Amino acid sequence: MTCNETDILLHALLDGELDAGHAREVESHMESCPSCAAQLRAYGELQRAMPAAPLRYTAPAGLRRRIESALPSAPPRASSRRSVLKGFAMGTALSAAMAATLVIAVIRTDQDQRVLGDVLSAHVRSLQGDHLTDVRTSDQHTVKPWFNGKVDVAPPVVDLTAQGFTLLGGRLDYIDGKAVASIVYRRRTHVINLFVAQDAASAHRGAKLDAMQGFNIRRWSAQGLEFFAVSDVNAEELQEFVEKFEAALHSASGT
Numbered sequence: 001m002t003c004n005e006t007d008i009l010l011h012a013l014l015d016g017e018l019d020a021g022h023a024r025e026v027e028s029h030m031e032s033c034p035s036c037a038a039q040l041r042a043y044g045e046l047q048r049a050m051p052a053a054p055l056r057y058t059a060p061a062g063l064r065r066r067i068e069s070a071l072p073s074a075p076p077r078a079s080s081r082r083s084v085l086k087g088f089a090m091g092t093a094l095s096a097a098m099a100a101t102l103v104i105a106v107i108r109t110d111q112d113q114r115v116l117g118d119v120l121s122a123h124v125r126s127l128q129g130d131h132l133t134d135v136r137t138s139d140q141h142t143v144k145p146w147f148n149g150k151v152d153v154a155p156p157v158v159d160l161t162a163q164g165f166t167l168l169g170g171r172l173d174y175i176d177g178k179a180v181a182s183i184v185y186r187r188r189t190h191v192i193n194l195f196v197a198q199d200a201a202s203a204h205r206g207a208k209l210d211a212m213q214g215f216n217i218r219r220w221s222a223q224g225l226e227f228f229a230v231s232d233v234n235a236e237e238l239q240e241f242v243e244k245f246e247a248a249l250h251s252a253s254g255t
Contacts, residue, residue: 001025001026001028001029003029003033003035003036004213005124005128006026006029006030006033006036007036007039008120008121008124008213009022009026009121009124009125010026010036010039010040010043011043011117011121012121012125013026013027013040014040014043014044014047017121017174018125021129022125022128022129114176115175115176116210116212116217116219116228117212118174118175118176119175119195119217119228119230120212120213120215120217120230122173122174122175122182122193122195123191123193123215123230123231126171126173126182126184126191126193127191131171132168132169132171132184132191133168133169133170133171133184134146134169134170134171134172135169135170135171136168136169137169138159138161138166138167138168138169140157140158140159140167143157143167143169143170143183144156144157146170147170147172147181150172150179150181151172151179151180151181151196152178152179152198153181153196153197153198153225155170155181155183155196155225156196156223156225156249156252157170157183158245158248158249158252160185160241160244160245160248163244163248164187165185165186165187165192165241165244165245166185166186166187167183167184167185168184168185168186168191169184170182170183170184171184173195175195175197175228178197178198180195180196180197181195181196181197182194182195182196183196185241187231187233187237187241190231190232190233191231192229192230192231192233192238192241193228193229193230193231194227194228194229194245195227195228195229195230196225196226196227197225197226197228198224198225198226199221199224199225199226207219207220207239207242208220209235209238209239211235214232215230215231215232216230216231216232216233216234216235216238217229217230218230218238218239218241218242220242222246222249223249227242227245229241229242229245
């Protein structure tokens with residue numbers, strides 16, 4: 001196992017997500033690699049420090065001034081203690097609202113990065129050993145029912161062999177602590193894992209590209225499901241896969 005492969009799996013080892021075989025491989029590598037062992041200790045220290053350092057954001061002093069300058073000017077009148085307190089309360093409320101929005105945005109970004117990290121780790125694990133598929137077949141009518149009772153959704157399975165993406169089978173995996181379906185395709189010598197999970201949002205979202213550690217990830221949602229396509233194929237070919245998958249999905253549903 002190389003240092004690059006070990007680095008990808010360190011977070012999964014800390015979170016207890018690796019099976020015994022992969023955990024032994026990582027631990028064995030670290031016994032002879034002080035650099036990776038030090039990196040694991042650093043990750044561990046960061047993980048232990050996180051609960052003790054909650055995210056807190058204080059709105060800057062200039063924020064209130066900018067908000068107040070944008071408000072319409074009130075006609076001149078004699079100041080009273082009540083009016084001063086009322087104006088202060090309004091400014092404080094607006095500042096608090098802005099700060100809360102900032103905190104929510106930061107939390108969502110952190111959660112998105114964690115989910116993408118889980119997706120990438122699951123993809124890398126599938127390429128090691130003999131864990132690419134739990135049900136190995138190019139028959140979509142065999143793969144789809146195999147997931148019944150194993151995940152909370154009915155993952156769509158389409159055969160894209162004629163479009164250059166060969167269906168290899170399916171696998172049960174875990175993203176963000178939840179069981180998800182992984183539909184496995186091959187593009188020449190490249191593996192494409194398509195993870196399918198329940199989508200918390202109801203609106204359709206277009207494909208978004210993320211690049212992590214040499215892999216491309218396309219994330220989008222449709223029909224109440226969230227999809228993650230991850231592979232080391234180039235971004236254009238992965239987008240082509242997404243477009244052909246969506247076209248086949250819409251054709252099958254008659255929309």
